[in-house]
Amino acid sequence: MAVLALEGVYPFELGIPRRVFAAAGDRYELATCTVDGQPVRSDADFTVTVAHGPELLRTADSVVIPPFDLALATGAPDPAVAEALAMIRPGTRLISICTGAFVLAAAGLLDDRPATTHWALADRFRELFPKVRLDPDVLFVDDGDILTSAGAASGVDLCLHVLRNDHGAAVANHAARLAVVPPWRDGGQAQYIEQPVPAAGATGTAATREWALARLHRPLTLAELAGHAAMSSRTFARRFHDETGQSPGRWLTQQRVALARHLLEATDLTVDQIAGRVGFANAVSLRQHLHSAIGVSPLAYRRTFAGA
Numbered sequence: 001m002a003v004l005a006l007e008g009v010y011p012f013e014l015g016i017p018r019r020v021f022a023a024a025g026d027r028y029e030l031a032t033c034t035v036d037g038q039p040v041r042s043d044a045d046f047t048v049t050v051a052h053g054p055e056l057l058r059t060a061d062s063v064v065i066p067p068f069d070l071a072l073a074t075g076a077p078d079p080a081v082a083e084a085l086a087m088i089r090p091g092t093r094l095i096s097i098c099t100g101a102f103v104l105a106a107a108g109l110l111d112d113r114p115a116t117t118h119w120a121l122a123d124r125f126r127e128l129f130p131k132v133r134l135d136p137d138v139l140f141v142d143d144g145d146i147l148t149s150a151g152a153a154s155g156v157d158l159c160l161h162v163l164r165n166d167h168g169a170a171v172a173n174h175a176a177r178l179a180v181v182p183p184w185r186d187g188g189q190a191q192y193i194e195q196p197v198p199a200a201g202a203t204g205t206a207a208t209r210e211w212a213l214a215r216l217h218r219p220l221t222l223a224e225l226a227g228h229a230a231m232s233s234r235t236f237a238r239r240f241h242d243e244t245g246q247s248p249g250r251w252l253t254q255q256r257v258a259l260a261r262h263l264l265e266a267t268d269l270t271v272d273q274i275a276g277r278v279g280f281a282n283a284v285s286l287r288q289h290l291h292s293a294i295g296v297s298p299l300a301y302r303r304t305f306a307g308a
Helices: 011-027 054-058 079-085 100-106 119-128 153-167 169-179 206-213 222-228 233-244 248-266 271-278 283-294 298-305
Strands: 002-004 031-033 062-065 093-097 140-142 146-149
Touching: 002 011, 002 054, 011 093, 011 153, 011 169, 031 054, 054 079, 062 100, 079 100, 093 100, 093 153, 100 119, 100 146, 140 153, 146 153, 153 169, 169 248, 206 222, 206 233, 206 248, 222 233, 222 248, 233 248, 248 271, 248 283, 248 298, 271 283, 271 298, 283 298
Parallel strands: 002 031, 002 062, 062 093, 093 146
Antiparallel strands: 140 146
């Protein structure tokens, strides 16, 4: 896996691939390169020195493009960047974080394909690259050999998604625990666009969320959740959305799907048994929710990931 650091690279996002994929032990060989092998300025007050030049891209199975200072970006690819990208073998998996999608789009690699980038840059992206099917409202887009993500934290989500698809939930969950981040957020989940941060003392649903996670097998109602938080249903729903960006019902469904995925991968329980364990009424309900979330049936999912 090659990480391509461009001029003006964002240091935090540059470190995401190693932070996530290195947690998978020796399953990946990671290395960082630049388009000419020379140091690049970050968008902070330091430069980044790497051990590799663009020749690394010739042998990579996956290439990650972290974001960079968009003041350096135009609708046409920088000649040096275009030359480096031309070294990538056909079929290589391409992964972009935030403004990294601008590089792929400028090279024509996203034409007529779905993609995302940071919501605040959507208008500029559409203006520069009208052929791309941009969806600025999601955390990441997996289009097979090209995957794009929104800003900062969604880069972690996308890397965990890749790790999960490559090596299963146990490995991805281990990486998430080491990074102290949620092990799974659905790529279709909305970006937190201008989401207000609750004032100090105004939050109050975290303890209830932990309480609910231990009781997913039960049919939890809004009134029951609000009662646990000692709030009215209306106040609880409003604060829950302020803190998570979702309604309590949608959040519960996502947690149930996430737990079902883990049980499908890690146990031999039947689909009916798993449905009961995670709080869906029956196997039919589980199939519907899983298909809505990731587009496959429970048995197809198990065949794909249980071996990993």
